[in-house]
Amino acid sequence: MHRVDVKVILLGHGAVGKTSLLERFVNERFNESLSYQNTIGAAFASKQIQIDDQKLVLGIWDTAGSERYDSMTKIYYRGARAAIVCYDLSNQATFNRAKYWVRELRRVEEKCRIYLCGTKNDLLEMGHEPTPSLEAVEIYTSGIQAKFFITSSKTGENVCEMFREIAEDFLSDPNNREELKQELISISVNDKRSSCCAFLHRI
CATH class of the missing domain: 1.20.5 (Single alpha-helices involved in coiled-coils or other helix-helix interfaces)
Incomplete structure (x- = not known):
């Protein structure tokens, strides 16, 4: 597909599972080895999704999470209509990093919708504690007027639902x-x- 209707950007600290999230949505599979690979620069994939009688092509940019690529990443999120800002549900540092990207988006792309994505929920189900608490994250999400999704690329939990909501939100604007x-x-x-x-x- 060459046409892209909605530019979506994946942001977040390295190893929070951005690439796995993309793999699960686009190819409907989970590859364990992707969890240990760092993206350099950015990777791109697209997928068509249908909402009622409307077909949309989502163009998704998976960006590097390392701080040394920050200046490069800013190039990719310009013009994005939606941003999925990811953090590891059990890692406070990755949540702090997610807040950094939210501030950057608000500064450069004011019209970009933000979707905060807590990844690796399968780890919580194994006994890991959410850090910060889910209640604190929900309060933060409400304050920045974003939407919060709890996902697991391993099980597929809420991944397709999140991308579908991005498409629905886009089409809700006349x-x-x-x-x-x-x-x-x-x-x-x-x-x-x-x-x-x-x-x-x-x-």
């Missing part, structure tokens, strides 16, 4: 729907022009 219509008209016109040019080239 301005976004109008933009989609205009883009489809533009693509249709360009396709016709391309066919014409290709025909003339053969002559």
Whole structure:
């Protein structure tokens, strides 16, 4: 797919599971080895999702979590319509890092919707304690007017539901729907022009 209707950016500390989250959503699988690999720069994947009678292509950028890539990451989240800011549910430091990205987004991309994503819920089910508490995170999420999802890429819990809600939220804005219509008209016109040019080239 070359068309992207909604640019989504994955942000968060290294090893919180951003790449696993992407793998689970796009390819519907969990690869344990991805949990130990650090993304360099950014990786990209796209997937089409249907909401009622509307098809949307989500273009998802998985960014590096290391601080040394911060300046590079900022390039990728410009123009994002949605940001999934991830943290490890059992790791306070990764939550602090998530708050940093929220501040960055608010400063640069004010219209970007934020979805705070607590990852690795399977670890909590094994007895790990949430740090910070889920109540504290919910209060924080409400304060920044974002949505909070608890996920597990290993089990698939809430992963598809989160991306579906991103698509639904995007379509709930009439301005976004109008933009989609205009883009489809533009693509249709360009396709016709391309066919014409290709025909003339053969002559």
